[in-house]
Amino acid sequence: MSDSLVGAAAAQVAPAHADPIHSQGTVAVADPQLVRLLTPEGERLDHPEYSRYAADLTDADLRGFYRDLVLVRRIDVEATALQRQGELGIWASLLGQEAAQIGSGRAMQPQDFVFPTYREHGVAWTRGVDPIRLLGLFRGVDQGGWDPTEHNFHLYTIVIGAQTLHATGYAMGIQRDGAVGQGPDGDQGTAVVAYFGDGATSQGDVNESFVWASVFNAPVVFFCQNNQWAISEPLARQSRIPLYQRAQGFGFPGVRVDGNDVLACYAVTRAALATARAGGGPTLIEAYTYRMGAHTTSDDPTRYRIAADLEAWRLKDPIERVKAYLARSGIADSAYFAEIDAESDTLAADLRAQCLAMPDPAPLALFDHVYVDQTALLGEERTAYAAYLDSFEPAGHGGKGR
């Protein structure tokens, strides 16, 4: 290996102090392309293309966004605490990403279908998944957590990027069912949203899903939460161009939105969904945000990142700006905020109690659902295991009859 070879590309970016091995990072935060409808200080902005997608929001809708944001953060904080106390195996915090998730989630219609990663607790909330189901998953009382068909919200996918292909295939199924482009303006069609992270954009699966969605014009919205980190690896290790610009090379539009602005995330997602459901094909949305917490409760980010970045992003908090806007515009007052705080405390206490009360799964349940019908081999293994358990403590395993 010679330094001159690996350095060649990077030198174009930063000839003065070229790092011979690595490219010099990516784009600044102040990207002129960033769609924003609410500033960090809580001022409403106009956007020539996207304002209209948020124009019909009522005061009640706006208060609802605030409530969603506060409640999902509270759920997240409670879950983190439960993990710390040994009550959950692990937890992947959404701290800082509430607006990206609530905004995009609230832009969907009931018939739409979502393929999440492992961090989409806010989207789950908007799809009506009871948060106790999330805790149940991370507590390990269940293999999956919820019934995806009940909420049009697929299982969490942990193997990075795989779900983007599932979303594309699901969207192609919708096409073939004739569920795209219905209604007078095509506005009653169905669309699919695939969530993934900045790190995932390096995976083959994600790039392949872009190709597929593009050439088959699949009704799918690719919603990338660029939270700047893939565990310990910064964005610069995934891309030298802004992620939303990748879409162009695949032949469909890409847009970057302020991921901490719930209104902009709502508007941009609604627009992309409208395109998809009317038969206009895929869109890539890059929600520019920041992972304020650790990657998961197993991670210690002080090993690899500096506190100053965190401080800068704290000023762009997704909840504070909505609160400032609601208060300033008279849409909500302190009594309302107090009410939501109280509701969030009740929710958290309730969740905690339910979590602690969840029973361990029955031992023999581990043989269930490996196949649609139990195979002879699994039947034998199940019987052998029941006998083994009985050799310790008769009937102590929740019954053979299950």
Added chain:
Amino acid sequence: MTATQHEGLSVPTATRRLSGAKAMVEGIAQEMARDPEVIVMGEDVGAYGGIFSSTTGLLEQFGAARVLDTPISETGFIGAGIGAATEGMRPIVELMFADFFGVCMDQIYNHMAKIHYESGGAVRVPMVLMTAVGGGYSDGAQHSQSLWGTFAHLPGMKVVVPSSPYDLKGMMISAIRDDNPVVFMFHKGIMGLPWMAKNPRAVGDVPPEPYEAPIGPAAVVRPGGDVTVVTCSLSVHHALDVAEDLAPTGIDVEVVDLRSLVPLDRETVLASVAKTGRLLVVDEDYRSFGLSGEIAATVAEHDPGLLRRFARVAVPDVPIPYAHTLEQAVLPTRERIRAGIEGLVGP
């Protein structure tokens, strides 16, 4: 395990106690210092030091040109590792969890394992694919598998499954120096990580200087006359614990640590079974179509008369459950191993 276990090798005797992870990193660091062609690539191998501490300190010692945090693309870093190996480098590529092999298996078994063969021996792929395996800490069906049977089934790559800090270092050095691709599968439970279940056997005697622990021979880590337990990786620790517990009851257990599955040391297995006549295979991989069947077939092919009793303790044919209680039910725990041994000597 002690430094003198491998007869016929001149091994150093002055040792210190090291955790599995520290031993393994020491082996990598010493090879990197000795050979500039050795590089490390993978996810979170840099500042993080490896999710399971397999690369801690390497970035600080060798810099970002030789310790590469890669884009999140297994196909990318394994494919590029293969290319670099054919160019003469000796890449150590970390697949964070063996479970993720599905993302990149084409690169592994169609390319890494076959280029040498297809080139008529002209091209070598001297890379190490190191990967964390095993469960026991509630990490779910896609982060807890052992899967060594899958890799060992496919020709063209060696498959190493160490159990001790001594072997983690010595076999890593052997793997790096080996001109074949070597899949180095380390169990998270043998690394001596503070956040894992405490395991006294994950700390052991390790010589400070570089040494090779050979890839191929199995080790009889506990001699015994009544029952042979053939196993590998973390299950060696459990088997030894059970053997010690059973000794006072008069059951004398011999424990064979296979150390590598490719090559597989069939002679050591046969010699032990010839002595005891009772064979228990303990395997943290799935029960069907795997290591346990291979060991049984080995004995049957050689002389079925050797075997008076045979049993296996493996993961039943279900995905590894996330729930702690269910996971413990499928893993080859000490309780299950003990019941397996007692079943072989009982009436």
